[in-house]
Amino acid sequence: MLQDKVILITGANRGIGLATAQVCIALGATVLLAGRNEVQLELVAEQLGERAIAMCYDLTDETQVKQAFAHIKQHIGHLDGLVNNAGMMHNAPAAMTSLDSLQQQLTLNTVAAFQHIQLASRLMRKPGCGRVVNLCSIVGERGAAGQSAYAASKAALTGITKSLAKELAAQQICVNAVAPGFIDTELHSDFSDKQRENIINTVGLGRMGTPREVADLISFLLSDHAAYITGQIIGIDGGMQL
Amino acid sequence: MSESQLTQAFVTALGISAEQVTDELTYNEIDAWDSTAHMILIAELEDTFDIMLDTDDIIDMSSVAKAKQILHKYQVNPE
Numbered sequence: 001m002l003q004d005k006v007i008l009i010t011g012a013n014r015g016i017g018l019a020t021a022q023v024c025i026a027l028g029a030t031v032l033l034a035g036r037n038e039v040q041l042e043l044v045a046e047q048l049g050e051r052a053i054a055m056c057y058d059l060t061d062e063t064q065v066k067q068a069f070a071h072i073k074q075h076i077g078h079l080d081g082l083v084n085n086a087g088m089m090h091n092a093p094a095a096m097t098s099l100d101s102l103q104q105q106l107t108l109n110t111v112a113a114f115q116h117i118q119l120a121s122r123l124m125r126k127p128g129c130g131r132v133v134n135l136c137s138i139v140g141e142r143g144a145a146g147q148s149a150y151a152a153s154k155a156a157l158t159g160i161t162k163s164l165a166k167e168l169a170a171q172q173i174c175v176n177a178v179a180p181g182f183i184d185t186e187l188h189s190d191f192s193d194k195q196r197e198n199i200i201n202t203v204g205l206g207r208m209g210t211p212r213e214v215a216d217l218i219s220f221l222l223s224d225h226a227a228y229i230t231g232q233i234i235g236i237d238g239g240m241q242l
Numbered sequence: 243m244s245e246s247q248l249t250q251a252f253v254t255a256l257g258i259s260a261e262q263v264t265d266e267l268t269y270n271e272i273d274a275w276d277s278t279a280h281m282i283l284i285a286e287l288e289d290t291f292d293i294m295l296d297t298d299d300i301i302d303m304s305s306v307a308k309a310k311q312i313l314h315k316y317q318v319n320p321e
């Protein structure tokens with residue numbers, strides 16, 4: 001389904017990013033694993049085999065991101081897909097959210113994602129091959145108490161997704177997003193059992209989602225099966241009520 | 243790097259004739275050089291000269307003359 005496609009995934013060392021890399025490799029793609037943790041990325045690349053390439057750089061450093069894309073252009077020449085997956089979430093009521101925390105979340109979840117699309121779209125030159133998938137969130141779509149800064153960063157990414165879908169359509173690049181609900185990853189590692197239980201009670205299907213389930217949706221959006229889908233924010237939340 | 247390569251990049255990207263590619267030709271002055279065509283032009287220049295332009299340079303590339311100036315920075319010298 002993704003035979004011969006070259007796909008860059010940010011934050012590919014764990015969680016949804018890792019699952020996406022695994023699925024993309026299984027479907028025949030070459031995957032560029034981007035992130036900051038060199039040791040983990042190299043380990044993942046080794047486990048995934050020769051079609052997985054680790055790329056360690058600071059996703060939030062404008063210059064390093066440019067250098068990473070210059071490297072891709074020089075050594076591979078093009079990109080078929082980008083998954084803006086790396087993300088951080090600081091939970092706190094607004095009164096207890098420092099502007100520094102807000103800024104950090106915006107810098108990674110929104111600004112870095114924007115710069116990655118800006119540069120990736122210029123390497124998506126093969127007709128009909130450009131696909132961008134952003135990791136938005138049910139929190140950005142519907143809002144959640146105690147998560148206003150995170151929600152702002154993800155809602156901004158929703159705006160970017162919808163706008164760039166319109167702008168990049170002229171180049172046949174499809175831009176979509178997935179909006180997961182409560183997925184079993186380290187993003188929630190600081191949640192207590194009670195907090196988890198309370199959240200699971202809001203999920204119609206009565207359980208957390210798995211990274212693999214999100215990865216399956218992302219890989220579909222990256223594939224030719226999704227060639228006529230653009231500008232969509234697709235919920236994957238097991239019927240969660242926020 | 244020849245001036246004809248630069249001219250050809252404008253011709254291909256904007257779908258205009260070589261005669262229209264003068265130093266004075268500016269962005270948005272003709273319908274063919276709108277924002278969508280600008281990105282196609284950038285892609286064409288990058289492919290032709292095997293470079294990757296900075297965002298600031300993409301924004302600054304407001305005329306053919308300016309394009310030549312900017313390309314000099316990338317060691318590309320259309321004579």
Ligand SMILES: NC(=O)c1ccc[n+]([C@@H]2O[C@H](COP(=O)([O-])OP(=O)(O)OC[C@H]3O[C@@H](n4cnc5c(N)ncnc54)[C@H](OP(=O)(O)O)[C@@H]3O)[C@@H](O)[C@H]2O)c1
Nearest residue numbers: 011015016037085086087135137180181182183185186187
């Ligand atoms: N899990 C959910 O329930 C859920 C719900 C909605 C949306 N999402 C979104 O899905 C995406 C993936 O999340 P996940 O659940 O897989 O979380 P995760 O397991 O915590 O993974 C987050 C990834 O982002 C990277 N990352 C975090 N901070 C970074 C930074 N400052 N610079 C570079 N990389 C950084 C991490 O790399 P390191 O290992 O180097 O930290 C890791 O690869 C995120 O955008 C998240 O907001 C998740």
